[in-house]
Amino acid sequence: MKNKLTPKERLAIDRVEMPARDPAERSRTFDEVNLGLSLEQAVQEAKRCLQCKHRPCVEGCPVQVSIPDFLDALAREDLPEAARILQGDSALPAVCGRVCPQESQCEKLCVRTNKGESVAIGHLERFVADWAMAHPEQVAAPELPPPTGKTVAVIGCGPAGLTAAGELSRAGHGVTIFEALHDTGGVLRYGIPEFRLPKKIIDTEIAGLTRLGVKIECNVIIGRTLTLGQLREEFDAVFVGNGAGLPAMLGIPGENLKGVYSANEYLTRVNLMGAGRDPESTTPILPGKNVAVIGAGNTAMDCVRTARRLGADRAMIVYRRSEEEMPARLEEIHHAKEEGIELVILTSPLEIVTDEQGWASVLHCQRMRLGEPDASGRRRPEPVEGQTVDLPVDVVINALGTRPNPLLTATEPDLKLNSWGNIEADDQCKTSLPGVFAGGDIVRGGATVILAMGDGKEAARSIDEYLKG
Amino acid sequence: MFKVVENRTLAPNLHRLSIEAPRIARARKAGQFVIVRSAEGQERIPLTIGDADPVSGTITLFIQAIGEGTRRIAETPVGGSLRDIAGPLGMPTHLEKWGKVACVGGGVGTAVLFPLARALAEAGNEVTTIIGGRSEPYIILADELSEFCAKVAITTEDGSLGRKGFVTAELADMMADPQRRPAAVFAIGPVPMMRAIAEQTRPEGIETVVSLNPIMIDGTGMCGGCRVTVGGETKFACVDGPEFDAHQVDFASLADRLTMYRDHECKLGR
Ligand SMILES: Cc1cc2nc3c(=O)[nH]c(=O)nc-3n(C[C@H](O)[C@H](O)[C@H](O)COP(=O)(O)OP(=O)(O)OC[C@H]3O[C@@H](n4cnc5c(N)ncnc54)[C@H](O)[C@@H]3O)c2cc1C
Ligand SMILES: Cc1cc2nc3c(=O)[nH]c(=O)nc-3n(C[C@H](O)[C@H](O)[C@H](O)COP(=O)(O)OP(=O)(O)OC[C@H]3O[C@@H](n4cnc5c(N)ncnc54)[C@H](O)[C@@H]3O)c2cc1C
Ligand code: SF4
Ligand code: SF4
Ligand code: FES
Numbered sequence: 076m077k078n079k080l081t082p083k084e085r086l087a088i089d090r091v092e093m094p095a096r097d098p099a100e101r102s103r104t105f106d107e108v109n110l111g112l113s114l115e116q117a118v119q120e121a122k123r124c125l126q127c128k129h130r131p132c133v134e135g136c137p138v139q140v141s142i143p144d145f146l147d148a149l150a151r152e153d154l155p156e157a158a159r160i161l162q163g164d165s166a167l168p169a170v171c172g173r174v175c176p177q178e179s180q181c182e183k184l185c186v187r188t189n190k191g192e193s194v195a196i197g198h199l200e201r202f203v204a205d206w207a208m209a210h211p212e213q214v215a216a217p218e219l220p221p222p223t224g225k226t227v228a229v230i231g232c233g234p235a236g237l238t239a240a241g242e243l244s245r246a247g248h249g250v251t252i253f254e255a256l257h258d259t260g261g262v263l264r265y266g267i268p269e270f271r272l273p274k275k276i277i278d279t280e281i282a283g284l285t286r287l288g289v290k291i292e293c294n295v296i297i298g299r300t301l302t303l304g305q306l307r308e309e310f311d312a313v314f315v316g317n318g319a320g321l322p323a324m325l326g327i328p329g330e331n332l333k334g335v336y337s338a339n340e341y342l343t344r345v346n347l348m349g350a351g352r353d354p355e356s357t358t359p360i361l362p363g364k365n366v367a368v369i370g371a372g373n374t375a376m377d378c379v380r381t382a383r384r385l386g387a388d389r390a391m392i393v394y395r396r397s398e399e400e401m402p403a404r405l406e407e408i409h410h411a412k413e414e415g416i417e418l419v420i421l422t423s424p425l426e427i428v429t430d431e432q433g434w435a436s437v438l439h440c441q442r443m444r445l446g447e448p449d450a451s452g453r454r455r456p457e458p459v460e461g462q463t464v465d466l467p468v469d470v471v472i473n474a475l476g477t478r479p480n481p482l483l484t485a486t487e488p489d490l491k492l493n494s495w496g497n498i499e500a501d502d503q504c505k506t507s508l509p510g511v512f513a514g515g516d517i518v519r520g521g522a523t524v525i526l527a528m529g530d531g532k533e534a535a536r537s538i539d540e541y542l543k544g
Numbered sequence: 545m546f547k548v549v550e551n552r553t554l555a556p557n558l559h560r561l562s563i564e565a566p567r568i569a570r571a572r573k574a575g576q577f578v579i580v581r582s583a584e585g586q587e588r589i590p591l592t593i594g595d596a597d598p599v600s601g602t603i604t605l606f607i608q609a610i611g612e613g614t615r616r617i618a619e620t621p622v623g624g625s626l627r628d629i630a631g632p633l634g635m636p637t638h639l640e641k642w643g644k645v646a647c648v649g650g651g652v653g654t655a656v657l658f659p660l661a662r663a664l665a666e667a668g669n670e671v672t673t674i675i676g677g678r679s680e681p682y683i684i685l686a687d688e689l690s691e692f693c694a695k696v697a698i699t700t701e702d703g704s705l706g707r708k709g710f711v712t713a714e715l716a717d718m719m720a721d722p723q724r725r726p727a728a729v730f731a732i733g734p735v736p737m738m739r740a741i742a743e744q745t746r747p748e749g750i751e752t753v754v755s756l757n758p759i760m761i762d763g764t765g766m767c768g769g770c771r772v773t774v775g776g777e778t779k780f781a782c783v784d785g786p787e788f789d790a791h792q793v794d795f796a797s798l799a800d801r802l803t804m805y806r807d808h809e810c811k812l813g814r
Binding site: 255256257293294295296299300301320321322324330331333334336337339340343344348349353355356357358359361433480481482 | 567568571581584585586587588612613627628629630631632633761762764765766767768769771773778783797800801803804805
């Protein structure tokens with residue numbers, strides 16, 4: 076069957092809308108919000124693609140997924156072929172289809188935005204990946220080359236490490252992943268909540284890697300349990316993908332009061348440890364009634380929507396700029412608002428005020444306005460003299476971002492870092508130490524899943540070359 | 545999975561476990577701890593590594609069963625296993641040759657103190673250990689400590705063993721006696737005890753080290769839940785500590801944060 080429509084016919088189709096759980100219902104459960112497209116919807120949406128010769132969308136994707144090609148296969152209802160193309164370009168399409176900031180990447184450059192809305196590339200990527208996961212028998216398994224006899228250690232089991240491990244084992248190398256926590260996935264497991272990214276997707280990915288022969292050792296902290304030096308002796312090459320897990324503190328009075336969390340702690344308790352979510356879990360969490368989350372990135376949205384699901388009556392985002400500047404994915408802001416999240420904008424926290432028992436009780440804030448654009452091009456927030464506001468709270472979550480965790484790097488003085496404490500690596504993910512490669516958030520600072528994966532892939536290519544050389 | 549090869553009850557609710565964990569046994573230094581999760585669904589519990597044998601690949605933990613997490617670990621029979629053990633975590637103890645030092649342990653703190661006292665003795669210090677407890681059955685490790693300490697003094701609140709009263713009285717005597725006056729004090733135990741000792745040594749300017757026990761999750765600096773205020777600065781006990789200069793620690797804030805899940809109505813999932 077051919078995907079033969081005239082451009083005019085394609086242009087006449089309206090963008091599909093992702094079916095989602097009812098906001099009132101979902102704001103109290105951890106079930107996935109987006110329900111996924113039907114086959115008819117997906118095929119129809121794929122037909123909106125104009126199959127542009129110059130492929131602008133591909134340029135917008137950090138790993139250059141062959142978007143028009145997989146969309147063409149999907150439009151022809153050749154799902155095995157669509158899956159083959161997609162999986163060849165992306166290691167975790169079921170994840171990226173869900174969490175990539177598409178509106179600022181692939182979909183941003185789609186020509187259809189010139190007149191109307193872009194092709195829903197993310198939704199379609201998710202559709203094909205989910206189909207492939209449900210029909211493993213119809214997806215041709217890649218042929219494995221004979222084992223090379225070379226071994227590679229991968230530090231960290233987040234998207235960067237997982238991608239590198241998959242690519243390396245497909246190249247015939249023996250791979251062992253070392254992970255500090257007791258479970259796999261990195262931020263995909265302990266950070267991004269279930270209602271956005273079901274854990275079973277990570278489990279499926281991990282099972283696939285294990286089948287490829289990748290060994291995963293949890294509870295091993297490199298820099299403590301073993302050193303990078305030991306790994307370099309034992310393995311032929313090392314990939315460092317240990318992320319950026321060190322919470323930036325607020326630096327305002329009251330941040331150590333009871334009821335004040337970092338986003339990492341809050342999300343780890345709920346997502347990794349199951350607090351408040353899994354009846355079997357013994358890890359506690361404070362389910363606040365009035366919860367203020369400071370920040371407006373993806374992490375902040377995840378915290379505030381989690382707080383709502385744990386029962387908060389009032390769950391607020393407190394942000395010093397306006398909604399337009401919020402760095403979170405558009406879909407998350409949209410979903411959050413539907414779920415009754417309040418956006419308290421142009422507001423910057425000054426102090427967390429305590430009650431008599433040492434609990435956070437009031438978030439005392441400065442009102443802001445937007446001034447001239449700063450170096451990043453965003454308008455700079457400045458205080459409005461004399462205007463403050465007091466928000467009653469019982470839980471405050473700091474989602475201001477993270478910095479690189481020095482646990483590993485501090486024990487390896489020869490590994491070159493930049494002034495932020497990130498590992499220095501070139502375009503081929505090479506570090507200052509021979510045979511040691513790095514990528515993902517530990518190199519880039521807090522970035523995205525797809526960039527971490529792209530690094531994992533590039534590092535694997537580079538390691539393969541190094542091992543052959 | 546980490547196999548338990550020995551489990552002995554030392555005092556009511558206080559167990560000593562030896563566990564196979566070869567990598568940790570090799571890497572561990574005095575003052576460091578591990579995070580243990582007995583089974584799926586259980587909390588991550590920080591526990592000091594009491595001892596380690598790099599040859600047999602075992603570590604020793606002393607566990608005081610005070611809640612569900614510690615009870616489940618302490619109950620694990622010989623031959624059974626613990627699902628997760630991660631470590632060694634935290635900074636090793638800073639060791640010096642001070643000359644005369646006092647180690648003060650309260651309750652399970654005595655167990656935590658044990659490897660530290662030995663390391664101090666091995667570093668050439670003359671170690672006096674003061675063990676405090678509610679009553680006789682709670683006094684642990686006195687014989688083991690005697691093997692390398694110049695003196696082991698015991699205090700009990702009810703006077704059933706040793707001197708009646710608190711460890712602070714014994715320490716006060718030591719400080720007052722020019723022959724025994726310690727150049728450094730190490731105190732590990734309940735927060736009120738550590739705080740009392742910090743106040744006792746502060747006016748005398750005696751260097752004092754405490755090992756803090758805030759609530760932790762990951763133990764690697766990722767969550768910030770273990771933050772403590774030391775010298776007016778926020779520190780993460782799991783990576784910057786757990787040992788700190790007692791005279792700089794904000795004990796009130798530590799004690800308060802430890803009650804975060806105690807008297808709040810909402811322990812979801814319990
Ligand atoms: C709450 C939240 C929401 C996000 N939402 C999005 C989103 O919607 N879209 C998007 O694109 N990006 C999002 N991001 C960012 C994205 O998750 C990260 O950029 C990405 O996970 C980085 O991948 P990584 O593999 O470099 O590191 P990580 O995912 O951080 O994984 C690193 C792993 O290494 C382990 N580790 C650390 N130190 C050691 C050590 N010494 N030894 C052994 N193991 C170690 C860690 O435990 C962890 O498992 C979000 C981040 C957060 C926190
Ligand atoms: C670095 C470090 C080393 C430690 N070493 C040892 C050790 O060698 N042996 C030992 O028996 N214990 C040790 N502890 C204390 C031990 O981790 C706690 O007793 C344990 O986490 C309590 O968990 P639970 O589930 O049994 O009790 P829970 O039911 O969680 O708590 C019981 C009560 O204790 C409080 N609590 C929770 N966490 C802690 C904590 N970290 N410290 C004190 N009270 C807490 C709770 O608020 C609650 O009121 C150490 C703690 C730290 C941080
Ligand atoms: S990986 Fe992300 S950016 Fe690339 S095509 Fe897929 S959704 Fe778009
Ligand atoms: S830019 Fe848009 S229309 Fe053009 S090929 Fe890419 S997805 Fe299709
Ligand atoms: S326990 Fe998480 S930072 Fe210390």
